[in-house]
Amino acid sequence: MSLDKDETHQRLKAAVHYTVGRLCQKIGQDQSKEFSRQTIAAIAETTFRQCEIFAKDLEAFARHAKRTTVSADDVKLVARRSTALSMYIQNKSEELNQEKKSTGKRKSKDTEESRDQGL
Amino acid sequence: MKSKNLCFNLNFLYLFQETVNKLLSSFFKEEKTRCNSDVVVLMAEMLKIFVQEAAVRSQKQAEAEDCNQVDIEHFEKIVPQLLLDF
Numbered sequence: 001m002s003l004d005k006d007e008t009h010q011r012l013k014a015a016v017h018y019t020v021g022r023l024c025q026k027i028g029q030d031q032s033k034e035f036s037r038q039t040i041a042a043i044a045e046t047t048f049r050q051c052e053i054f055a056k057d058l059e060a061f062a063r064h065a066k067r068t069t070v071s072a073d074d075v076k077l078v079a080r081r082s083t084a085l086s087m088y089i090q091n092k093s094e095e096l097n098q099e100k101k102s103t104g105k106r107k108s109k110d111t112e113e114s115r116d117q118g119l
Numbered sequence: 120m121k122s123k124n125l126c127f128n129l130n131f132l133y134l135f136q137e138t139v140n141k142l143l144s145s146f147f148k149e150e151k152t153r154c155n156s157d158v159v160v161l162m163a164e165m166l167k168i169f170v171q172e173a174a175v176r177s178q179k180q181a182e183a184e185d186c187n188q189v190d191i192e193h194f195e196k197i198v199p200q201l202l203l204d205f
Contacts, residue, residue: 019135020170023170023174027174028189033189039189046198050166056146059152085168089164092160092161
């Protein structure tokens with residue numbers, strides 16, 4: 001069981017590492033600066049640990065509200081520490097809500113389209 | 120070419136959301152804790168900002184030290200403030 005968990009963690013870490021690499025490459029291209037492999041690995045590791053902290057906070061907030069499902073309000077609480085970030089997350093959350101309201105019927109079509117793109 | 124790139128980015132984002140979903144559920148202490156779909160989108164966005172912030176700040180540090188490559192020491196210098204900001 002624990003071995004299995006370790007392996008999924010390793011795989012998730014690899015996935016995070018890949019994404020961080022891509023993002024760094026993109027940012028590096030804009031400023032014509034390269035990121036060393038070590039830096040990318042360090043950023044990936046920090047992100048992984050930070051995600052653990054976020055997840056535990058989310059769970060604690062949800063439990064405090066006597067829920068077992070984490071909701072968007074909990075994410076807003078996680079983002080409370082910096083004003084700009086919390087504003088951004090709030091706007092994003094409102095956007096998502098509006099999208100849901102206006103395209104409630106279109107949603108099934110959208111998922112079909114994205115599936116086509118995936119193929 | 121551009122639309123292909125956009126499609127790729129969308130796929131990339133979708134993949135990342137999948138990763139975030141699995142990451143969150145693997146970190147929850149209680150098995151029965153679930154996420155709704157908005158949470159995954161928002162958390163993916165937040166982690167993306169975290170990474171971008173880390174990258175841009177390290178890059179600025181490298182720029183200040185007049186280095187061509189962003190090295191681990193630049194990241195080490197910005198990491199305390201980064202963690203305090205999130």
